[in-house]
Amino acid sequence: MKEKPENTWFDKPANVKKIIFALCVICALLLVAEFFYHKHAYFAVEEWFGFYAFYGFIMCVLLVLAAKVMRVFLMRDEDYYD
Amino acid sequence: MIEGLNPALILIIGALLVPLFPQPWRRVYVIALPLVSMLQLVLHPFGTFAEASMYDVTLETFRIDNLSFIFGLIFHIAAVLGVIYAIHDDDPIHPTAGLIYAGAAIGAAFAGDLITLFVYWELTAASSVFLIWARRTESAFKAGMRYLVIQIGSGVILLAGVVLHYRETGFISFNEMNLESIGGKLIFLAFGIKCAFPFLHNWLQDSYPEATASGTVLLSAFTTKLAVYALARGYAGTDMLIWIGALMTAFPIFFAVIENDLRRVLAYSLNNQLGFMVVAVGIGTPLALNGAAAHAFCHILYKALLFMSMGAVLLRTGTCKGSELGGLYKSMPFTTVCCIIGAASISAFPLFSGFVSKSMIVSAVAGEHLTFVWLMLIFASAGVFHHSGIKIPYFAFFAHDSGIRCEEAPLSMRVAMGISAALCIGIGVFPGALYAILPYPVDYVPYTAAHVITQLQLLMYSALAFTVMMLWKIYPPELRSTNLDTDWLYRKGATEALLPVTALASQTTKDLFTTLAKLKEKTLGLFEKTVGPGAWLSRSVDSSGMVALTMGSLLVFLLLYLL
Structure with missing residues (x-):
């Protein structure tokens, strides 16, 4: 039986770079989009420029940093309960 | 469509017949069953059906309205997807337990009174645990036991709440409740356990990953969303x-x-x-x-x-x-x-x-x-x-x-x-x-x-x-x-904190058994001395002496008679 050649597109560093570049472009465009839509804000913070973008970024970093600290206290061996 | 027939009953009774079907008919049957039940639901008019009286309370076992319909429908879709996913597996536990579990969740969603809710509430626990045990590993067995204790416990709290609620209000119907009475609080707590409220949540992360590949798919659908429905209905x-x-x-x-x-x-x-x-x-x-x-x-x-x-x-x-x-x-x-x-x-x-x-x-x-x-x-x-x-x-x-x-x-x-x-x-x-x-x-x-x-x-x-x-x-x-x-x-803290207590209990039990053993020895010894082999009550005495004595006394009697 002939083996199908393996698809290794995501393993190539050049392609990973393409994905990261695309993500950066999308993020930049989303900030530009701030100027082109009408905000009907319920809260004052929503009026800030790019509030959702910065809030998402900062909170995710804080989330991961906090989770790393949690590991110090909560992490045990895999067979801890056995 | 049969008016008044609860789709939950189609699923639960139908599921019990699953093991009787040989393959490949079982595959057809387990997919057809939730589809038939879903058809019954979709075609059924809204209203309250299948009322029954028990002592002086009226049970509304099948209430279908705007809120219960959407939950009943998605539970059916989840049941169909869950059985299709597991169809390659010949183990009859999945479709049997899975469809009873789905039926119980649907029955609970359509319950118009708290007694019916309680019955189906417990059935979801008792049927779903088999999806965890079906993994057949030691850790799945233990996780299943922990899951069962908490789920059945939620049902027991629900029952206690229902009894108090009935005593306080005189109503048994499953409608809006409040947190002012003890009964209302207990029912809220029972719902909260199944809904995985903070600090009551960990049964979920403990047990679901221990179930089989197909089991977790079914588990993820019903219990917690039933709790969300119950909260939306009651609170x-x-x-x-x-x-x-x-x-x-x-x-x-x-x-x-x-x-x-x-x-x-x-x-x-x-x-x-x-x-x-x-x-x-x-x-x-x-x-x-x-x-x-x-x-x-x-x-x-x-x-x-x-x-x-x-x-x-x-x-x-x-x-x-x-x-x-x-x-x-x-x-x-x-x-x-x-x-x-x-x-x-x-x-x-x-x-x-x-x-x-x-x-x-x-x-x-x-x-x-x-x-x-x-x-x-x-x-x-x-x-x-x-x-x-x-x-x-x-x-x-x-x-x-x-x-x-x-x-x-x-x-x-x-x-x-x-x-x-x-x-x-x-x-x-x-x-x-x-x-x-x-x-x-x-x-x-x-x-x-x-x-x-x-x-x-x-x-x-x-x-x-x-x-x-x-x-x-x-x-x-x-x-x-x-x-x-x-x-x-409860897996480590409680067992370690209770170590002195459990140690004391085990020592006391040990002492008790030692004393009992000593008492037994003594009693047996006494027994042995009186009725044991060779003891005076059970000693076998040579009968020749008796014969000689009888003969002798007869001889004496004869002699006296002759004299």
């Missing part, structure tokens, strides 16, 4: 739920980031999604309750899809640990795509199902001007994308190549995943169909420029944060580990 507009829900959306995502077992990560994100529904129930406005019902509907589908994709990985590679996996997109491309669709849905990307339901809840919160709760929900939305949306597909299918090469998921699993994925996209693109069956008339437009752009900003910048942290190696690596959660209290 809509209870302020406390807003804070409980907000906490629920936030704290599980911290655990999800550091958890290694990817099905446990999904269990944490399940908990986080329940939080959104609980917040909505707490707000209790028509928009919020529509949001809760819609989100439960979408959530069951995308959560099942995510558990299906991880179940396929578990079946093919034998593990679900992030530290062992990676690079599976080469071996399982179809599963990869389905997982990404589930991930996009749970993250509420525009055009996927989560977006059209979650945005209703967030809008309802914003409409009430609850700033802090709103900030928490936005944070949780970013967080769920971070761990369910990115972490799950990334560590299973991409990341570093683990070297594992396996087959694609079996056909049955691919069919179930394909249908679920199609539904996730279908609802996201055409939300009108879902909005049409919500409990209240819908006046809501999900696709506005502001909604779409702000949501995309939130998600794409979360993805950017993930990428930056991966590149700078800040992101915590997947490690083989156990993370302590509240189950530590």
Whole structure:
């Protein structure tokens, strides 16, 4: 039986770079989009420029940093309960 | 359609017959059964049916209205998808236990009184535990026992609450209740346990990842969403739920980031999604309750899809640990795509199902001007994308190549995943169909420029944060580990804290047995001395002496007579 050649597109560093570049472009465009839509804000913070973008970024970093600290206290061996 | 026939009974009685069917007829039967039951539901008129009197209370065993219909419908869809997913497996436990479990959840959703609710409530616990035990490992058995104790315990608290509620109010019907009476509080607590409220939550993360690949798919659908329904029915507009829900959306995502077992990560994100529904129930406005019902509907589908994709990985590679996996997109491309669709849905990307339901809840919160709760929900939305949306597909299918090469998921699993994925996209693109069956008339437009752009900003910048942290190696690596959660209290803490007590108890028992043994020895000794072999009561005496004595006395008698 002939083996199908393996698809290794995501393993190539050049392609990973393409994905990261695309993500950066999308993020930049989303900030530009701030100027082109009408905000009907319920809260004052929503009026800030790019509030959702910065809030998402900062909170995710804080989330991961906090989770790393949690590991110090909560992490045990895999067979801890056995 | 037979008027008054509860679809739950079709499923439960029909499920009991499953083991009697030989293959391949069993495959046909287990798919046909929930479909027939779903047809019965869809064609059935709304109203209250199958009333029965017990002493002086009236049981309404089948109430179908705007709120119970949508939950009954999605439970049926989940049952159909769950049995299709497991159809390659010849083990009759899955369809039997799974369909009884689905039937029990549906019966509970259609219960018009608290006694009927209690009966089905306990049946969900007793039937679903077999989906955990079906894994047939030591740890699954133990996790199943812990699960059963907590689930049955929730039922016992519910029963106590129902009895007190009846005594306090004289009503047994399952409608709005409050937290002022003890009965109301106990019922709330029982619902809270099944809904995985903070600190009552850990049975979920403990047990679901221990079940079989197909078992977890079914488990993820029913118990917790039944609890959401019960809260929406009994405690809509209870302020406390807003804070409980907000906490629920936030704290599980911290655990999800550091958890290694990817099905446990999904269990944490399940908990986080329940939080959104609980917040909505707490707000209790028509928009919020529509949001809760819609989100439960979408959530069951995308959560099942995510558990299906991880179940396929578990079946093919034998593990679900992030530290062992990676690079599976080469071996399982179809599963990869389905997982990404589930991930996009749970993250509420525009055009996927989560977006059209979650945005209703967030809008309802914003409409009430609850700033802090709103900030928490936005944070949780970013967080769920971070761990369910990115972490799950990334560590299973991409990341570093683990070297594992396996087959694609079996056909049955691919069919179930394909249908679920199609539904996730279908609802996201055409939300009108879902909005049409919500409990209240819908006046809501999900696709506005502001909604779409702000949501995309939130998600794409979360993805950017993930990428930056991966590149700078800040992101915590997947490690083989156990993370302590509240189950530590009863699995380790309580057993160790009670060590003196248990030691005393075991010493006392030992002493008691030693004393008993001594007493036994003494009694036996006495026995031995009196009736034992050779003792005076059981000694065998030579009968020749007796014969001689008789002969002698006869001789004496004869002599005397003759004289």
